[in-house]
Amino acid sequence: MAIQLEIFAWAVLTVCVYTSADSGSVCAPSTAAAAAEGRSCSRKRCTADSDCRGRNKRCLCDGPCGMSCVNPNGTCREPEAPTHGAVLFDRLTFGGLAVYSCDDGHVLSEQAQRQCTGDREWTWQAPECIRNSTTCGEAPEVVHAMYDGERRRVSFDVGERLLYRCNSGFYRIGQPYIYCGENGQWSSVQLTCKARSCGNPGDIANGRREGLLFTYPNRVTYRCNPGYTLQGRPVRVCLSTQQWSGSLPHCQPVSCPALEHPENGHRFGTEVTYNKVVKFSCSTGYIVRGSAERTCGADGTWSGEEASCAVINCGEPDPVWNGYWEGRDYGHRAEISFSCRRGFLHVGATSAVCQDDETWSSPSPHCFGKCEIERPPSHGSFSSRVYSGQLLSHGDSVEVTCDAGYQLEGDRRVTCDNGTLALPACNPRPCDGMPVLDDGEVEVTGLAHGSLATFSCVRGFRLDGPRQTTCYLGSWRTLPSCQPILCPQLDEIVDDARIHLLRDGSYESFFQKNDLKQGAEVLISCAPGTTLQGPRKAECDDGQWVYRAGQGQPVCSPDPCPVNGVNIQSDHPDEVRHAERVTFRCADGFEVEPGQTQITLTCERGQWTPQNPTCTE
Known part of the structure; x- marks a missing residue:
């Protein structure tokens, strides 16, 4: 570690490429040097701090990229130490220096020094520590084997040979030697230690x-x-x-404890180990109490309960309703007899014997009573010939039918069962479905007898009949209908009107009054001598004519009479309105009729009445 620190201190003192530049320093860019360090030099070039944008950037020497705008506080990622080596760095900001070193027996594959650039990346590639070619590293491991020589050695000289021996319990397959080659690599391991086999240890029964x-x-x-x-x-x-x-x-x-034979009985079976069975029986007149068969279980105990022999007693038989039995001895092979009271049907055995298994040979019989016919169900009748007060024997049956409008609830055929005759009921029949009303709507409270149906018609139709009706014995009573509300004929309310009905895309002049119902559309025109004032089309809605665009009712106005060629009084206009009168005069020397030189005319729907006069001499 001391050596590594010494190297690091020397490197810091000798590196001065990534620094700030003053007026006297030289920072020339070099594309080749930048490429060697793996840089692209994409930052902005500058000559002074004023050339850089941003408060945090300064004009600094960025190595082979020359003077560039750099954030001196920008940081690079912390460098990682290589395997079998170490790395030391003074800082992670711009210009920081990282120095790499390797353990003994290893050398660096790349540059030992890297610097933090303005791009926030370290120069050069991160180096690796590779083994020195003059020695071999630690000896390879062989599973279940050990080599001779000193343990924990981390390097071996070229030419050294190691001998591997398999551990106890394993045998060798392959070459046991390896050696350190001149390339600093161990020769390939060709040894395998296989476990020795003890063979099949054997199986066990059960x-x-x-x-x-x-x-x-x-x-x-x-x-x-x-x-x-x-x-x-x-x-x-x-x-x-x-x-x-x-x-x-x-x-x-597993063994179970020994079992003794019961008094007045016998035991069959003497083995008392797991899954073995012991059986018990009793002498004549006795029966086994407890378990007649017991099995030795996996837990060393017998199944069931302890066996004993008791005197056979069948006890009283089941009751005979509406009857009785005779006999008070219920012991082994005792016999009793059964009887029914007068008027009841005897079904079953007439006697029974107490058997070896302490049961009676026959169950108690049944004494069935008769059924009295009173009356048929309400709204029903008997289909067979029976009468009130008649008695039916057990098993006899009668059939029931219901009156019209009623349905059977229960079985049609009923059978007398020990004095009980459960007759079905005849209930009112429900309606099959909702009533149908064309051009209307129906609301019902249900389909059962007495349910109520309420009717209403859609727009343009009126209800003809009752508004409500009821379901009565399977059918709906009086049903109404929806009749269309007809619109009046327009020619009856508009003088001189002519009506054409729209049918299948064309207007027709021949139609029935019943055609003027909801949704009918008509085209309106006027008689000759009159002119239509107002809408030309109308639609029937709920018995009223609705005109297009919200206009009012149309009018057929009589045409005015022209006055061309007619000599009228000078105070009249060029056209004369309907029903207006004018005076016609002939010129001097002419007369309309003998002794008459003028005549009064009336304008009738664009025509003069009488016709235009003629003046003669």
Whole structure:
């Protein structure tokens, strides 16, 4: 370390390329020198600080890049020490110096000194410490082997040879020697140490072996199956002598305590080890209490409960409802008889015997009662010929049908079951679906009997019929309809009007009054002698005519009468309005009619009435 510090101090004193320049210093740029250091010299050139923009920049000598605008406080990344070496630096700002050195036996691959430039990068490439060609480094490791000679040596002379020996429990494959060559490299290792095998350690009955590697220094473990215990050591290790430690264990079955035969009974089976079975039976007239068969378990205990022999007693049979049994002895092979009360149907056995398994040979019978027919369900009737008060035997059946408008809730055929006849109900039938109203809307409260339906018509239609109706026995009562609201004929409200109806893209003059319904569109014109004043088109909406562009009702105004060629009084204009009168005069010496020289004319829709007169001598 002292040597490294000395080198570093010398380098700092000798480097002066990256400094500030005064008027007397020389800082000439060199493209070749910059390329050698790996620089591009992209910063702005300058001759004084005033040439640089920014408060933090100054005009400084940036090595082979010459005088450049540089931030003297800009920092370079901290340099990393090379493998087998070290690096020392005085600062990380502009002009900082880093000096590299290598451990013994290694030399630098690049320049030993690097400086922080105005680009905030270090000059040159970072050097590496490579092994000195005159020695070899540490000896290579060989798995499960060791070499002869001094340990912890970090360098060896050229020509030195090392001998490797495999560790105990391993055998050698390949050449055991390596040597240090003149190039400072060890010769290739061609030695492999393989573990010695101890062979298969063996299997055990009623157990298993865990572990698949039989080479040194692996181990295997033995375990027994449930119901067996291990005798011997469970673990064996493969030794370096190629022998397994210990001896092969074995699995011994678990034992259960011995069982005695019960009083008035017998025991079958004498083995008491794992999975062995012992059975028990009793003498005639006795039955086994507890477990008739017991098995020795994996935990060394018997399954089930202790067996004993008890006197057979079947006990009272199940009750006979609406009947009874005779006999009070319920012991082994005793017999009882069954009977039903008068009027009940006997179904089942008439007697039973107490058996060896302490059960009766037959279950108790059933005594079924009869059903009395009272009346059919409301709104229903019986389809078969039955009468009120009739008695049906157990199992007999009748059929029920419902009146029109009612539906069956339950089975159509009902059967008498021990005095009970569960008749179905006849309920009002619901409506199949909502009522349909063309050009209208329907709202319903449901489809069940009594549900309410409310009707309304769309715009341009009026309701004809009740506004509401109900679902009654499967159908809706009186249903209304939506009738169109017709618009009045325009020629009836507009004098001298002529109407054409739009149909399939063209206007037609022949149509029915019923065609003037919601959405109908008409073209309006006037009779000869009159002129249309107002809109030419109208549309029917909710029984009223709606004119285009919000205009008012049109009018057919009579045309005025021309006066060309008619001698009228001088105070009249060139045209005379409808219904206006004028006086026609003939010239002197002419008369309209004998003894008459003038006549009064009336303007009727653009024509004179009477027609234009003629003046004759």
